[in-house]
Amino acid sequence: MRRSRSDAAETRERIVSTASKMFMTKGLEAVGMRDIMSAAGLTPGGFYRHFESKEQLIAEANRGAFDRLLAMFETQTRAMSPGEALDKIVSLYLNQSQGEGNTFLCPLSMVGTELGHCEPQVRAVAADGYQRLVQLVADRVSELGRDLGRDAALTTASGVVSTMTGAVMLANIAGDKAAAKSILSNAHAAIKALLAPVGGVAKAGRRTKS
Amino acid sequence: MRRSRSDAAETRERIVSTASKMFMTKGLEAVGMRDIMSAAGLTPGGFYRHFESKEQLIAEANRGAFDRLLAMFETQTRAMSPGEALDKIVSLYLNQSQGEGNTFLCPLSMVGTELGHCEPQVRAVAADGYQRLVQLVADRVSELGRDLGRDAALTTASGVVSTMTGAVMLANIAGDKAAAKSILSNAHAAIKALLAPVGGVAKAGRRTKS
C-alpha cells in the first residue's frame, strides 16, 4: 500500500539509521537484508524502492554514522578550550563501544578492516570520514599550539586518529572488559603524551608560543 | 587416494599457510573453502580430513600469522640495540601491506574488526597475538629505559601497538597510495614522539637513567 512522500522519506531514513547501528555492531557482511528490513518494521522487498543495492546502503549508513559522530563531537565540545575539547573528543571516541546504548559508533574502528575490502564507492565514504575526523582534531591542535604550522597540526592529528581507531578496534577484540579498559587507557595516555609538547592537557612538559 | 603421513602433514600445513595469506588479504568472510582448497591444489571435500570447520582453520591461520610475524621481528632485530630494534619493528609493521610480496601480515591490522565478531576460540587467538606483540615491544622499551617500571613499559608498548594497528588499517582503507604513505609516516612520527622520552631514537628530547 502506497505511503505519502513524507512517510516514504521517513522510512528511508529509518532504514539507513537502523542499518547503520546494525552494521557497526555486527559487521557489514554479517547483517542481512531481511535482518535490517525486519528491524525497521518492513518486509524485504520494500528495500529496493529506496536503494539500488546493499552496497549503496552500506555507503549511506557509513556516511550517516560519520555525520552523527562528528556532529556529536562538535556539540559536546562547543565553548570548550581547545585542550579540553581534545581531551573530551578522545574520551568520547575511546569509550564509544564500552557502554550499552552506543549511539555514536565510528565505522573506522568498528568495521574498518571490512571497509578496506569494499567497492570504491564505500571506501571513498570511509576515506572521507577519516579526513573529516583528522581535520576536526587538527583544528583543535592548531588552536592549542598557535606556533604550529598547518602541516604539523595535521601530522599530529593523524597520529592521534591512528591511535584512537587502533585502540577501539583492539578493545573490541579483547576478551574481557578489563583488558579492553586497559588498552583504551593506555591509548589515552599515549595521546596525551603526543599532545603534551603542543601545549596540551597532559601533566608532562608544556611548550607555548614564545 | 591415500597419501603418506608426512604428505598429509605437509598438506595440512599448506592449507593453513595458503588460507592465512588469503584471509589476510581478502578478509575472513570473503574467502570461501573452495577458494582456499583450490589455491592449495586440492578439492573441497579433502578439507574435513584435516579440520573440523572453517572456524578452526581461521583460528589456526591467525595463530600461524602471528607466529611468523613475531619470529620475523625477532630475527630481523637480532643483535640490534633496543632503540634500533624498536624503530625496525615499527617500520616493518607499518609497511607490511605496502609492497607486493607481503608475506608477513598482522591479523590485527588486516582483519581486526572481523576478528571482533568471531567466536571466542578465534578471538582468544587474536587477543593472545595482541599480548605477544605488546610484550615484544615492551621488552625493547624496558631495555631502552632501564629506569622505567614494568608497567610503564607495557603501557607505552600498548600505545605503540594501538597506533601501529590503527595506522595500517587506515592505510588499507585509503584510496590512493600517497594517502596511505602519509598515514603511515604520521603514525611513525607519533610513535617516535612516544618513545622519545624513554630515551629513544627520535630527534626530540632525550631522557636517560640519571
Next chain:
DNA sequence: TGTACATCAGTGAACGCGCGTTCACTGATGTAC
C-alpha cells in the same frame, strides 16, 4: 471541489546462486601375521 486514473511504497513469495559441509567412493599407505 469532485471524480477518474496513474503512480508507486510496501508486501511476501520466489529465484538463482554460492556458501559450509557431507558422503560414497578410490586407491595408495600402513599394519598384522
Next chain:
DNA sequence: TGTACATCAGTGAACGCGCGTTCACTGATGTAC
C-alpha cells in the same frame, strides 16, 4: 620379506540453507481535468 586386509588422504558430486535481489500484486496517494 611377502601377503592380506584395514585405514584413511583426497575426490568431486550433492545437500540444505541463507543470501541479495526480483516480481506480480495491493491499495493509498498524488495528479489531471
